[in-house]
Amino acid sequence: MPSPADAVRNEDDGTIAYYDRTAEAYAKATLDVDMAPIYRRFLAHVPPAGEILDAGSGSGRDTLAFLDLGYRVQAFDASAELCALSSALTGVATRHLRFQELDDENAFDGVWACASLLHVAEAELTDAIVHLVRALRLGGALYMSFKLGRGNRVTHDGRMFTDMDEPGLRAIFRELPQARLDDVWISGGEGTLKGRADWLNAIAIKQEGGGGL
Template sequence: MTDYYEINARAYFERTNRIDPAPILTPLLPHLRAGSTILDIGCGSGRDLKWLKGKGFKPSGLERSPTLAIMASEHSDCPVSIADLFEYQPPIHYDCILLIGTLVHLAKPEFPQALRSVMRMLKAGGIMLLSMKAWGGSEKSEDGRVFQLWSDSELRREFGRQELTILEHTRSRSLLGNRDVWLGYILKSGQ
């Protein structure tokens, strides 16, 4: 999926940057301390980095698309690394990791390894905010991207296997104004 996001970086930035992230991120705030370190994996436009920095946190981003990484860093004034989450070697362990729509393109058999990769970047007892498209199976968008759709029970099963505790769960419509429904989870690592 890097190619899509690299080729369409400007359009993706414009489409996602204008969305207010408060409905997604505000539920996370009670679970964080002032100055918490946060890694936004798949940070896209940097919208969430900017919002979190404005709240007094220490966010940084991880983005596979070099063009989006540069745009996100410039927009948010936060550091953004260019890498794949499976290969990234973080300089620190984070208090919190965001995966907002980040894992939607992974085939379901890759999901457990992705969670393990993310958990190795978290501090013990760290917090994760994850959102995935709801329903089941997969769908292909008009632009050719394939999205994996998940049921709540499938995700809960995976979280249990990874010893992640669900602190909060939401089900909401996409902020892009389309028909998509998203499942959101605030999780705590048991490591």
């Protein structure tokens, strides 16, 4: 009988297989989504010409936008096919890895995880966020977005989602003294295909030592 860890990995692999299989169509569908309002909210916490990590970069849309705005950008994605498309679009060599494999420390002024952490199983989400916070410099900002809801689900196309609401996210950050939630808001269509879902957005700031919400 498979262990809980094996079950999580199988669902994770199903999600990656979906994006490998549909990479070009997915990139075409999301490339022109207007992210400007959310960029402004995130970049208010990032110094001009600062370093940003695009965590789960997909087509490379956001990597390219940050480059065009004068930021230095690195990127990674768990889908090899999306890594190839992102690298071709942006000229940035997009790393092929999962959140839990990220080993950067104190390297970035901002980490952008737009509609990407939502594919991490709930049981592994805190660990994934810890890896992203570790990659930030002190005072750096982490942007995250999730479909509004609560708990794990697998859709008909094989993708796994962890839906999140504000109490659930605040509960995670109460256990992470190295970061505090600075801004939490709900949007309906901003940063995704219009009308598809309500989204929970959040920005967390890396801090020294204790605290939490």
